[in-house]
Amino acid sequence: MIKININKQLHGASGEMLLDINLDIKENDFVALSGVSGSGKTTLLRILAGLENAKGSIIIDNQVWLSNKVNLAPQKREIGFVFQDYALFTNMSVEENLLFVNNDKSLANRLLKITELSELKNRLPNTLSGGQKQRVSLCRAMMNKPKLLLLDEPLSALDPTMRMKLQNEILTLHKEFNTTTIMVSHDPSEIYRLSNRVIVLNQGKIINDGDAKDILLKINGSQKFSFEGEVLDIIKIDIIYVAIISIGQQLVEVVISEEEASNISVGKIINVGTKAFSPTLSF
Amino acid sequence: MIDTFSSLDFAPFILSFKLAGLTTVILFILSVPLAWYLSQTKSRIKPLLEALTALPIILPPSVLGFYILVVLSQNSPVGSFFNDVFDISLVFNFTGLVVASCFYSLPFMVQPLQGGFESINKNMLEASYIAGKSKMVTIFKVALPNMKPAVITAIIITFAHTVGEFGVVLMVGGSIPEETKVASVAIYEMVEIMDYTGAHIYSAMMVSISFIVLLGVYVFNGRQNRKFGI
Numbered sequence: 001m002i003k004i005n006i007n008k009q010l011h012g013a014s015g016e017m018l019l020d021i022n023l024d025i026k027e028n029d030f031v032a033l034s035g036v037s038g039s040g041k042t043t044l045l046r047i048l049a050g051l052e053n054a055k056g057s058i059i060i061d062n063q064v065w066l067s068n069k070v071n072l073a074p075q076k077r078e079i080g081f082v083f084q085d086y087a088l089f090t091n092m093s094v095e096e097n098l099l100f101v102n103n104d105k106s107l108a109n110r111l112l113k114i115t116e117l118s119e120l121k122n123r124l125p126n127t128l129s130g131g132q133k134q135r136v137s138l139c140r141a142m143m144n145k146p147k148l149l150l151l152d153e154p155l156s157a158l159d160p161t162m163r164m165k166l167q168n169e170i171l172t173l174h175k176e177f178n179t180t181t182i183m184v185s186h187d188p189s190e191i192y193r194l195s196n197r198v199i200v201l202n203q204g205k206i207i208n209d210g211d212a213k214d215i216l217l218k219i220n221g222s223q224k225f226s227f228e229g230e231v232l233d234i235i236k237i238d239i240i241y242v243a244i245i246s247i248g249q250q251l252v253e254v255v256i257s258e259e260e261a262s263n264i265s266v267g268k269i270i271n272v273g274t275k276a277f278s279p280t281l282s283f
Numbered sequence: 284m285i286d287t288f289s290s291l292d293f294a295p296f297i298l299s300f301k302l303a304g305l306t307t308v309i310l311f312i313l314s315v316p317l318a319w320y321l322s323q324t325k326s327r328i329k330p331l332l333e334a335l336t337a338l339p340i341i342l343p344p345s346v347l348g349f350y351i352l353v354v355l356s357q358n359s360p361v362g363s364f365f366n367d368v369f370d371i372s373l374v375f376n377f378t379g380l381v382v383a384s385c386f387y388s389l390p391f392m393v394q395p396l397q398g399g400f401e402s403i404n405k406n407m408l409e410a411s412y413i414a415g416k417s418k419m420v421t422i423f424k425v426a427l428p429n430m431k432p433a434v435i436t437a438i439i440i441t442f443a444h445t446v447g448e449f450g451v452v453l454m455v456g457g458s459i460p461e462e463t464k465v466a467s468v469a470i471y472e473m474v475e476i477m478d479y480t481g482a483h484i485y486s487a488m489m490v491s492i493s494f495i496v497l498l499g500v501y502v503f504n505g506r507q508n509r510k511f512g513i
Contacts, residue, residue, distance in 0.1 A: 075417065100424070
């Protein structure tokens with residue numbers, strides 16, 4: 001069980017902001033941390049890792065990491081951290097990167113095998129692709145058998161195929177080692193596949209907390225379909241109005257009433273939903 | 284020609300390199316913690332320390348030499364302390380030269396090292412802390428190996444700069460053969476007594492050695508940069 005109750009004054013791009021988090025996380029949970037950039041996600045991870053100061057308390061399995069009197073150094077916190085830019089030790093080979101953390105050859109070999117890196121263990125990080133670097137970084141984070149694994153947008157720099165592959169590996173590692181994990185992510189499919197709990201931050205506060213399905217599916221009431229999209233244009237054709245809305249990577253046209261047209265404007269984020277019809281799927 | 288060579292006294296060269304070698308070793312040991320501190324600190328005294336460290340670059344060697352002479356002489360508290368407690372005199376001997384050279388060459392060691400530490404990806408250092416490694420281990424196993432060009436530059440420039448010093452040496456050490464008479468001082472004296480052949484040979488040797496050393500540094504740094512993909 002992890003009990004987090006912290007606050008910290010931040011000077012963000014949008015001015016002063018109070019990061020104020022009160023959160024309990026169960027053992028073996030996989031928590032996804034989401035929210036717009038600048039909402040305090042990375043700072044929260046860094047505070048958990050002991051890389052930044054904060055007021056309040058962090059208690060893990062009855063061990064105090066942070067309180068009024070204690071601020072345990074990162075060295076003593078038994079965490080794994082995967083940085084967005086991988087942060088591999090560029091002077092060491094793949095295997096040396098792992099053994100630097102913990103000189104346990106059998107664990108290193110097991111991790112390299114799970115992530116299909118055994119062939120590359122003597123290579124230097126700068127000769128690896130982005131996906132390979134990310135896997136090394138993940139293995140390195142697991143080397144000291146952390147109590148808490150922190151992933152800061154681990155897959156954001158990778159292409160969709162590689163993302164999918166690494167999501168599976170993260171899942172495999174999570175099942176194999178049962179490590180309590182907190183992952184910053186913006187990708188709904190990634191969050192849905194990996195996490196059993198989603199926490200959404202905004203302006204330093206938790207604005208949503210629940211399981212992935214409840215939070216990510218944007219349906220309310222009897223709606224069958226609902227999508228969030230941005231209004232790109234509103235066109236008046238004779239007596240009707242047509243809104244061009246961008247949903248995901250696609251554009252759709254929706255006929256709207258004059259009243260609706262007066263309520264929305266270009267650039268606004270809206271929900272587009274339908275009721276009472278059966279969708280047809282074509283292949 | 285051979286006669287001229289065999290009659291030349293190479294003691295000043297040996298002394299120059301001994302002085303430079305010793306100074307470089309001492310400065311490296313002292314500068315790693317200082318440069319690390321300067322690269323990591325957000326303290327308000329940082330500019331003050333940086334300015335003090337850089338001072339020897341702009342001060343005329345005679346000014347620096349004068350102050351060092353005043354501080355180290357037996358009439359000053361520092362000089363008399365060393366004299367009374369350790370029974371060593373710090374002026375007009377080799378020990379005094381080493382101390383003076385350490386002041387004189389300090390910025391040439393600290394600045395490249397500080398730049399090197401600052402260029403290291405902060406996350407890499409943090410990854411090392413998270414892995415449970417102390418600052419000491421992080422500096423020697425992660426930071427320094429990833430900034431080899433900066434380390435080599437610092438060592439070579441410090442060495443070369445100490446070999447090339449003249450004013451401070453003359454002020455603090457004088458020109459005692461095999462004690463404080465280094466190559467640059469020897470050349471100066473040769474010119475004074477109009478021994479141009481000797482001065483030519485010494486000077487040409489200085490130019491060649493310095494050039495070869497610098498060329499070596501740039502070739503090495505180029506290779507390192509390619510290897511680590513910097």
